[in-house]
Amino acid sequence: MTDTDVLIVGAGPTGLTLAAALLLQGVSVTLVDRQAEGANTSRAAGVNARSLEVLDRIDVTRRLVKEGVEAPRFTIRDRAATLLTVDFSGLATDYPFTLLVPQSTTERLLLERVRELGGDVIRPKTLVTVAQDAARVTATFDDGDTVSARYLVGADGMHSTVRTQAGIGFTGGAYEHEFVLADARLRGDAPTDEVRLFWASEGLTVVAPLPDGAFRIVAPMDGAPEHPSADLVQRLLDDRGPGGLVVTDVVWSSRFRIHHRVADDYRAGRVLLAGDAAHVHSPAGGQGMNLGIQDAIALADALAAVLDGAPDTRLDDYAATRRPIAEQVVALTDRLTRLATIPRSLRPLRNALLGLVGRMPALTRALAARLSGLVYR
CATH class of the missing domain: 3.50.50.60 (FAD/NAD(P)-binding domain)
Known part of the structure; x- marks a missing residue:
């Protein structure tokens, strides 16, 4: 023993x-x-600012930052149009960004x-x-x-x-949707200093940079295969993204179902x-x-x-x-x-309301504090 x-x-x-x-x-x-x-x-x-602060106590943050990609902005978009920008660069922290690693x-x-x-x-x-x-x-x-x-x-x-x-x-439940998760190499307008969330009538897609030049793609898709292919990821980007992005390779892919539970x-x-x-x-x-x-x-x-x-x-x-x-x-x-x-019929209204929120600095600052984890200090 x-x-x-x-x-x-x-x-x-x-x-x-x-x-x-x-x-x-x-x-x-x-x-x-x-x-x-x-x-x-x-x-x-994604490692947020608050996690980087607490990991600094065990001398891991400097090592992570050395190997990660700093993204000081998170944007929500409808195709090429920006609906809302969350800017972390003005936060009161030594780590005013999301670290992608x-x-x-x-x-x-x-x-x-x-x-x-x-x-x-x-x-x-x-x-x-x-x-x-x-x-x-x-x-x-x-x-x-x-x-x-x-x-x-x-x-x-x-x-x-x-x-x-x-x-x-462990109280809670599960969402009905399955999600596609893929790390892909892209050609086109995919910035390496920003996490982008595209809200389209067909559904959402997240595009986030990774340190090795690949991009993380996340999208809800019912009936997703266990290992989504490059063709499938391309179709999701064509249907929901900004246009002009070309998938040249899928490094790794999977699917998952989301639960929401708290002990x-x-x-x-x-x-x-x-x-x-x-x-x-x-x-x-x-x-x-x-x-x-x-x-x-x-x-x-x-x-x-x-x-x-x-x-x-x-x-x-x-x-x-x-x-x-x-x-x-x-x-x-x-x-x-x-x-x-939300149902496709309601998505144009959602996008319009989000655009209004994006023009309210106090709300976008509050969202930055929450997404960065700094609100939980």
Whole structure:
């Protein structure tokens, strides 16, 4: 049996951030993941200003910025016409932009930092059961191993075994639409310093730059194939984009369905939740991975304090602070998703109203603060 202060289940961005932050504060950490290796695809691609601020505490931000693409603007467009511009460049932060970087790169840099601090990921390691008493948590794995910890954190995603074992509900539902996700190389007017969201009568499409010269394409499409082809991505851009964009290659593609759920609680005794184990929502606004990273830093502070003798009500404070933020993000991304997928007959009215909002500086500044995560400081 292994003894540790904190057992973290799940080595995605949330678990890796939590491990690094705890190790930096002298906490004994065991980090496990059921996958045989880390992510090698881009998946989440945007790191917002607030996440860059908190990652600076564990000395990861400078490494990310070196490998990413800075996008100080987010625009919503109807073909070539700009309806609304969200400008991050005037925000009161050292990072007035969205950093576009593949999730695989984010995870690689976080893992490098964990290893610098003396930690690592044990994999593949699949959790089976969790039991706890007043003093410790005991986790049993499918290979027969057990780990005894003072606290256990579930950072093991939407289908969290930790959350299920702790008996914590996961309230919410799923959207009816499927989404196409592709990283493609493009020829034409595709700027490398701006994230563009196109709202067309046929549906929406997001086009965002990536560091290797490719672009992230996201679009709702019912009946999408498991691996969308270059021809399909081209058709989506032709039908919904600005025109003139040519897909020369698809580097990677997938499809996904969106859920919107928040855990009923973030704590059950010595078991805590963070990241997608605690909340999942639409990728509209690019908040998912960012919210998990910010959970991790807040939880690391709470755990380190409690392990150093502070009352364990600090852990209740973590849950009480972070869960309402998740609810706000779910509500925001739900509104954005429903606006993007409203019936075709209502889309011209939506676009006209959005154009009016785009001419109201106070509203666009407020949206910049929310999308950047700075409103949650």
